[in-house]
Amino acid sequence: MSASSSSAHSVVEPSALTKRIALGAVILYALITMIPLFWIVITSMKSPPDSISYPPKIFFQPSIEGYCNLFTNQTRQTPEYLETLPPPQNRCEEVTRQRNMVIVGPSNFLKRFANSLIIAFGSTALSVLLGTIAAYGFSRFKVPLKDDLLFFILSTRMMPPIAVAIPIYLMYRELGLSDTKLGMILLYTAVNVSLAVWLLKGFIDEIPRIGEGGMDWPAVGAGTTLFLIPILIFTVLLRKHLLRGITFGAVRK
Amino acid sequence: MTGQKTPDKLVERAAQATPQAIAKRVRGLSDRAIAWIFITPTMLLLLAINIFPLIWTIQLSFTNFRANRTNAAVKNVGIDNYTSILSDPDIWAAMQSTAHFVFWTIVLQTLIGFTLAWLLDRKFRGHGFWTTIILIPMMLSPAVVGNFWRFLYQPQIGLFNYIIAFFTGVEPSSFEMIGSVQLAPWSIIIVDTWMWTPYVMLICLAGLRSIPDYIYEAAEVDRASHWRQFWSITIPMALPFIMLAVLFRGIENFKMFDMVNLLTSGGPGSTTEVASITLKREAFEKWRTGFSSAFAIILFVTVFGLANIYVKALNQVKSR
Numbered sequence: 418m419s420a421s422s423s424s425a426h427s428v429v430e431p432s433a434l435t436k437r438i439a440l441g442a443v444i445l446y447a448l449i450t451m452i453p454l455f456w457i458v459i460t461s462m463k464s465p466p467d468s469i470s471y472p473p474k475i476f477f478q479p480s481i482e483g484y485c486n487l488f489t490n491q492t493r494q495t496p497e498y499l500e501t502l503p504p505p506q507n508r509c510e511e512v513t514r515q516r517n518m519v520i521v522g523p524s525n526f527l528k529r530f531a532n533s534l535i536i537a538f539g540s541t542a543l544s545v546l547l548g549t550i551a552a553y554g555f556s557r558f559k560v561p562l563k564d565d566l567l568f569f570i571l572s573t574r575m576m577p578p579i580a581v582a583i584p585i586y587l588m589y590r591e592l593g594l595s596d597t598k599l600g601m602i603l604l605y606t607a608v609n610v611s612l613a614v615w616l617l618k619g620f621i622d623e624i625p626r627i628g629e630g631g632m633d634w635p636a637v638g639a640g641t642t643l644f645l646i647p648i649l650i651f652t653v654l655l656r657k658h659l660l661r662g663i664t665f666g667a668v669r670k
Numbered sequence: 671m672t673g674q675k676t677p678d679k680l681v682e683r684a685a686q687a688t689p690q691a692i693a694k695r696v697r698g699l700s701d702r703a704i705a706w707i708f709i710t711p712t713m714l715l716l717l718a719i720n721i722f723p724l725i726w727t728i729q730l731s732f733t734n735f736r737a738n739r740t741n742a743a744v745k746n747v748g749i750d751n752y753t754s755i756l757s758d759p760d761i762w763a764a765m766q767s768t769a770h771f772v773f774w775t776i777v778l779q780t781l782i783g784f785t786l787a788w789l790l791d792r793k794f795r796g797h798g799f800w801t802t803i804i805l806i807p808m809m810l811s812p813a814v815v816g817n818f819w820r821f822l823y824q825p826q827i828g829l830f831n832y833i834i835a836f837f838t839g840v841e842p843s844s845f846e847m848i849g850s851v852q853l854a855p856w857s858i859i860i861v862d863t864w865m866w867t868p869y870v871m872l873i874c875l876a877g878l879r880s881i882p883d884y885i886y887e888a889a890e891v892d893r894a895s896h897w898r899q900f901w902s903i904t905i906p907m908a909l910p911f912i913m914l915a916v917l918f919r920g921i922e923n924f925k926m927f928d929m930v931n932l933l934t935s936g937g938p939g940s941t942t943e944v945a946s947i948t949l950k951r952e953a954f955e956k957w958r959t960g961f962s963s964a965f966a967i968i969l970f971v972t973v974f975g976l977a978n979i980y981v982k983a984l985n986q987v988k989s990r
Contacts, residue, residue, distance in 0.1 A: 431792045431793070431794075435792055436792050436793070436794035436795075437794070439789040439790070439792035439794055440792075440794040440795075440796070440797075440800075442789050443786065443789050443790060443794075443797070443800050443804070444800065446782075446786060446804065447800050447803045447804050450803075450804060450806075450807060450864060450867075451803065451806070452829070452833075453818065453819065453822055453829075453864070454806065454807070456822065456829050457818045457821070457822075460821070468827075469827045470827070471826055471827055471832075471842075472832060473827065473829055473832050547711050547712045547715065548712065550708045550709075550711065550712070551708055551709045551711070551712040551713075553708055554704070554705045554706075554707075554708025554709045555705075555708075555709065558701055558702070558704060558705035558708070559701060559702070559705070560702075560705045560706075560709065561702075566709070566713070569716075570712070570713075570716065573716050573720040573721075578925065579925065579927070579946050579949050579950070579966055579969065580724060580727055580966040580967065580969065580970040581719075581720060581723035581724050581727060581966075582953065582966075583723075583727060583730065583737065583953050583959055583962060583963055583966070584722070584723035584724075584726035584727050584730070585719065585723050586737065586954075587726075587737060588722075588723065588726075603715070603719065604719060606715065607715050607716060607718075607719035607720060610712055610715060610716070611716070614712060
């Protein structure tokens with residue numbers, strides 16, 4: 418690794434050999450780390466017997482059975498009954514009938530997936546909204562005990578969720594919020610809003626104040642809304658990176 | 671953005687307008703009142719869903735309350751819950767599993783994560799692309815990860831066993847990762863390391879990038895060897911970041927629940943029963959609400975205390 422760097426244009430620029438070795442090692446790690454994901458994706462395209470074959474199959478006849486089973490409910494029928502049915506309408510029905518099964522309707526999967534999406538988007542939107550408003554307050558106005566309040570907001574994140582799970586369960590049962598989407602949205606919002614405040618405060622601190630002086634509130638509103646859209650997407654996609662944003666601030670302080 | 675340089679008077683005047691001025695024009699509300707209107711919703715939510723339940727947990731921890739028998743008389747039992755937790759061998763076993771899990775995940779993730787960050791900091795062509803690829807596991811949901819690693823760990827058909835067998839020559843069905851008492855603790859460590867090493871790598875990378883080039887240039891002028899530069903510049907200057915990564919992973923893994931719950935659900939027996947899983951069993955299977963509240967408080971105080979001591983050490987390292 419300590420090859421001479423005399424030919425490099427800067428003394429701190431790593432030599433070509435170092436770079437090549439580093440690249441090789443990183444690619445090796447990336448490939449190994451991707452094996453589990455690669456495997457789960459190709460397993461989704463296998464037929465059930467192929468998926469549990471030994472030795473594991475890398476080459477196989479692709480099948481849509483996994484996806485059919487995920488999206489539909491099926492029941493077993495006698496071959497005599499299957500004879501009486503009209504020919505299969507699509508690939509899924511065909512595959513199902515080969516196993517003496519009939520599709521009886523859609524499965525719960527789509528509903529559950531929709532639940533996840535609603536809760537994820539709902540809580541993201543709500544935490545960005547509350548976070549933006551609070552961050553704006555902290556960033557632009559004199560707030561008594563500002564630093565203490567900001568630290569309080571961040572410290573709620575250090576609490577193990579299990580420490581409050583029981584009372585939240587009791588509270589939700591009383592309020593009729595248990596097993597509802599609204600309850601879940603509020604819960605996730607409470608977890609995420611502290612990050613939103615800290616991160617957005619950084620953003621708002623850096624936006625110049627020009628826009629506010631003109632008192633053109635609809636324009637400010639429109640600007641903020643447009644400003645929110647990328648953050649909304651950003652938060653959904655990069656939820657875990659937000660912590661990193663704060664980490665940097667914490668270390669550089 | 672270029673407000674000051676624009677000759678436009680309006681823009682200039684606008685740029686000078688203070689929030690106070692705006693505040694007065696908005697229905698005569700004072701500066702402070704508006705600030706509170708902005709901050710209150712967030713504070714209320716945090717009080718309702720974090721602080722109020724925490725106080726409630728503390729109160730419950732001194733009672734024999736059971737959440738599945740709300741009509742039964744609730745008795746105040748003082749610190750009985752706390753004493754019985756501290757003398758309960760199952761709880762100590764859970765704490766030991768947690769410590770084993772936290773220790774080894776931190777060691778492995780820090781070593782691999784830092785090495786990767788150091789390699790990526792060689793700034794070879796395409797390092798951005800490979801960073802993104804490496805980050806993928808940590809974007810996944812822990813529940814999904816727990817589920818599909820269960821499949822990979824299947825003794826006969828699982829890919830993990832097959833690959834190990836392929837390289838070592840043992841029978842793939844001769845060992846069970848999540849079924850055996852010796853290997854199960856390592857099965858959760860492997861999955862957590864696979865998933866979260868990228869996170870440690872990211873923080874370490876930030877640390878390495880924050881070291882200014884001129885320090886290395888000066889060292890080069892002084893003819894310090896690369897080995898010497900690594901130990902006297904790179905490690906000390908990246909240390910606050912490494913310590914921060916350790917802190918975050920430590921806190922997270924102390925609270926670890928979802929991935930382990932789906933992968934081994936604490937089994938076999940209670941070999942991988944980390945603290946959160948014990949807590950869930952006590953609270954929502956045995957319904958010993960008072961007892962589990964006390965356990966939750968003990969866990970919280972432990973994490974909070976350890977984190978505080980650690981942050982003090984971190985600050986010392988930073989101020990050096």
